[in-house]
Amino acid sequence: MKITNEQLKEMYLTMLKIRKFETSAMDLFADGKIPGFVHLYIGEEAVATGACANLREDDYITSTHRGHGHIIAKGGELNYMMAELFGKEDGYCNGKGGSMHIADATKGILGANGIVGAGHNIAVGSGLAIQTKKTDQVCICFFGDASTNQGTFHEALNLASVWKLPVVFVCENNGYGISVSQERHQAITDISVRGASYNMPGITIDGNDLFAVYEAVGEAVARARKGQGPTLIECKTYRWRGHFEGDPTVYRPEGELEAWLKKDPIPRVEKYFIENELMTEEEIKEMNDNVDKMVEEAIEFAENSPIPSLESALKDVYSDIVEEGRVR
Amino acid sequence: MKITNEQLKEMYLTMLKIRKFETSAMDLFADGKIPGFVHLYIGEEAVATGACANLREDDYITSTHRGHGHIIAKGGELNYMMAELFGKEDGYCNGKGGSMHIADATKGILGANGIVGAGHNIAVGSGLAIQTKKTDQVCICFFGDASTNQGTFHEALNLASVWKLPVVFVCENNGYGISVSQERHQAITDISVRGASYNMPGITIDGNDLFAVYEAVGEAVARARKGQGPTLIECKTYRWRGHFEGDPTVYRPEGELEAWLKKDPIPRVEKYFIENELMTEEEIKEMNDNVDKMVEEAIEFAENSPIPSLESALKDVYSDIVEEGRVR
């Protein structure tokens, strides 16, 4: 699979958007501007970016509680995302969803999800819809290592494989489910071995290597488009922050984070740009500045967006029924 | 593992008890004496028998909707079983459970189960209890091929393996989940490959070969008793009858049943007895007659047992609360 320079720059831009969006979300949460739970994607940017770079706008993804990265990579707009994190009216969900429930139907984003393991079968359903409509779309299902112990993982992979559905299962193995390390939540090292249970190809790659992710997912997407069925891809990566903002990460062995910080996926691409003379230091800096601006704009957009009207709380429970509100 | 002659005769007796109990249940259901659903074990006798022959009375089993064979093999008494099938007061559950819900705590039988896949995690719990009490008991978990697509299978095997619980997972692969053949419910041939997903030993054996079952489960039980963790054993077998009594089995390819009838596990043992001069034809006949009598007695016991009192319907919902009944 060949990556054009344009594609690579596009991907780099995406990674920057994720990194900077998340860094801002981190600060805003600390400042008390974002309520609820926030799970950041910092350190894992290459996975969502490399994977989604293989998708068309009419392809689908399902996401997780740690969804900002997936959504940005699939084309989600920073303004609406940030406004949603703030719980504002102009947010993707009009303030009703928050960080864990962002969706964008127009971009095939079937939603972040607060239930670990729930996306797996939604992705299967998406594959079923594609197969029923006989199009060549695909769906990428993103999920964490710990979610692969959920029964839904098993049921989804089994069904996708029996029905040969166009779903690519992308596991983000960041070594932990909250505080529980992989070796304490499953007795295997490579989650990709689980593909064999469904006679499904399974591979393990370096999830901090944008090129590796792009390529592996690209092949799987091509197979899926051709009706050759699903694939399981395990991307080894690491989350830099705690599980959610506020997590003191007492469970991390010393030095672990530091070792992973060295594997930061972003400088790896920058180095490639420089070495291959695709971008200059200045161009890189400019792109960074641009993204900084985008994120600032998003924050401004979010700050300026109104608080949702109270009546809006009653809307969209059903398509056709709106119950009465409070008298108070 | 060496089998003594006594053990072998005991196992043969067990197989006969299962076969004849089930054949009677079949007739009684046809005669309208047994209400509800009845799932028969005919053809699969070697699995339960060979497996349970490795267990002590204080070991545990969990069973399924097709549970009669497991229960007999673990020492369940025909009288109480038959009375339960009739829904009578002297049945194992005082008529409240029926075919799908027979248990005998004194024999470590944690219950047949009407929910496909529910036994898996109950077995895990049993293993957890054993580990907590630090005894050398084990639990055998019986389940069908189609149940291995239930999320519970996955969660149970994963947890049993992470915690190294003394559970032996015995899969009865009879080729079908109701009307759906294995190739249509999963994309694999040998279910034992799924052990690898949990770093758990997995083997496939001929489930109609009593010796093979006895030996394979024996090794797994020994491992479990020593604290070396769980094992997955797939026993290939076949159910001679429909899924439940009344099933017209339209889904079976021609000749399939006939081929399996030839692999009847019972004559295989009889042949061994004769060839090795362990039992004469007459002794075999005598044992058969004895079992016929046992089953007849069980039917008589069931027929003579009273219908449960209506007030009993209100008992045993809780240990300490009995609500009011009907006024009517």
Added chain:
Amino acid sequence: MKKMTYAEGIREAMRTKMKEDPNVILFGEDVGKFGGCFGVSGDLWEQFCDDRVRDTPISEGAIVGAAVGSAACGIKPIAELMFIDFLTVGMDQLVNQAAKMKYMFGGEISIPMVLRVPAGGGIGGAAQHSQSLEAWATHVPGLKVVYPSNAQDAYGLLLTSIDDPDPVVFIENKVLYAMQNDVDENEMKAIPLGKARVVKEGSDVTIITYGRQVYDSLQAAEIVAKDGINVEVIDLRSLFPLDKETIVKSIEKTHKAVLVSEECKRGAYTGDIAAMIAEELFYELDGPLMRVGALNTPIPFSTELENYVMPNVRDIELAVRSLF
């Protein structure tokens, strides 16, 4: 007028919609060649083949989840669970996904799925195959809950449910499957959700019920009619949306009500309706709100015990009489 069973009503509604719209598909355990555990899908597989009538593995989570996901992508899935008792296995997908997605996502995504679930006792199925769990579903904002009592309603309500943009839990009563009803061939059409049917008009007391208990209620009404008690019987047809208007009108007339369902009484949905009446129509009432349900036990296996635990005509009759 022609005869049709309840199961046929359901099947024909599926056939009608599947013929009309290639995006309507059916899947579940053994719904294909086998024709469904209760024979409801029957010959649909022969007509629509593997792609549109699919046998699934035993994976209720995946069944409900696939319904949610495909519905989110523009398909109109009908998913069948073999027994409502197995909803426990696919509950997350129904409650946390299907019911909430439209709301959580600010209206972005609709889930036009139907989940068909056979419910109720009366077939010796014992504790894990006989439950009535409609109360769980009615308690979940975002779900619609339909429970037909006869072939014509089953047909008309399922047509509507399949077309409905929201997730519908379509509850079918196992004992009714084989029951034949007269259907009016000119009236084989969609029935809106949220419209109850006054099965029998009366002036003295209102029985509010649905599903199988409609028949028991009518019988009880006949019995007490001999003593001059004129019962009105309302078949709710859909539990949510609830036809409050019809309930209110009836109670304003009769000033008495008996609520009947097969649910175990504690926590039954009839309790919620009774509570609504006790809150909003209190001054219309001139007697206690009686409720008839199953006893608060799991459903026992033995036929005699099951019959004792389940509500019957006599229980309804006594509840009605207690008000006079």
Added chain:
Amino acid sequence: MKKMTYAEGIREAMRTKMKEDPNVILFGEDVGKFGGCFGVSGDLWEQFCDDRVRDTPISEGAIVGAAVGSAACGIKPIAELMFIDFLTVGMDQLVNQAAKMKYMFGGEISIPMVLRVPAGGGIGGAAQHSQSLEAWATHVPGLKVVYPSNAQDAYGLLLTSIDDPDPVVFIENKVLYAMQNDVDENEMKAIPLGKARVVKEGSDVTIITYGRQVYDSLQAAEIVAKDGINVEVIDLRSLFPLDKETIVKSIEKTHKAVLVSEECKRGAYTGDIAAMIAEELFYELDGPLMRVGALNTPIPFSTELENYVMPNVRDIELAVRSLF
């Protein structure tokens, strides 16, 4: 008197029982070194180590199932689900196994397990992390359902629940975790299930509530007291067994009732209690049975919307006033 948080009350009850009986164990996601998502298990892992305080994989079915199976084999497991919303994932094991085993098996097997589940809104958790699902559990014969409102009750009720031979769903309110209450050190002992507490005596109207709404109800009572309305507030403490006696006595005195919970109103357990009152105590009532609950929507994320959807002091006040 000393101060104790609700979370501490729960933790100390577990500690007491774990010290007393080696068969009491605790497991769930991140309950070990991490100390639990809400810090409830705290330092228990340090005291009792890996064997008795176990982190599990993310597998709610296995967590509840392991509780059922180990309880059936003579252990007294305490299983924690991180949020009650995840009950949907382990529902089968609770409803079809734990609740029914004793009955289905004719009394042969008991399931002395406790399932601890944090419930309710108020922390910006949005639709999938804020539900109140007690009504589901109360509708299942075989389950006991406990819902403490303060540290002392949490302690005493959990002691009893751990010793109870039947499965107990022990519901904890997230917002209360950090709330400090005065506890009477001489009264740190088991509280029987099924005994409500009259938190405030009154003569004019009875508020029946539990959990977090006890505090809102007391505040509302204070507000209306200024206008001479003397409210009695009952904290149910256990939803099943239900202390009917205390309810009956109070209503025989006040003849009016308001039922308050955080559940969305449709299908709430308060409806069942209201229905019971409307059936059995109708002639004691001299006004509508008022109910206060959350709106019938999923819980929205934005703080303002969440506050609007959730019931509050003003709603209770208005419900009380409407009766005078």
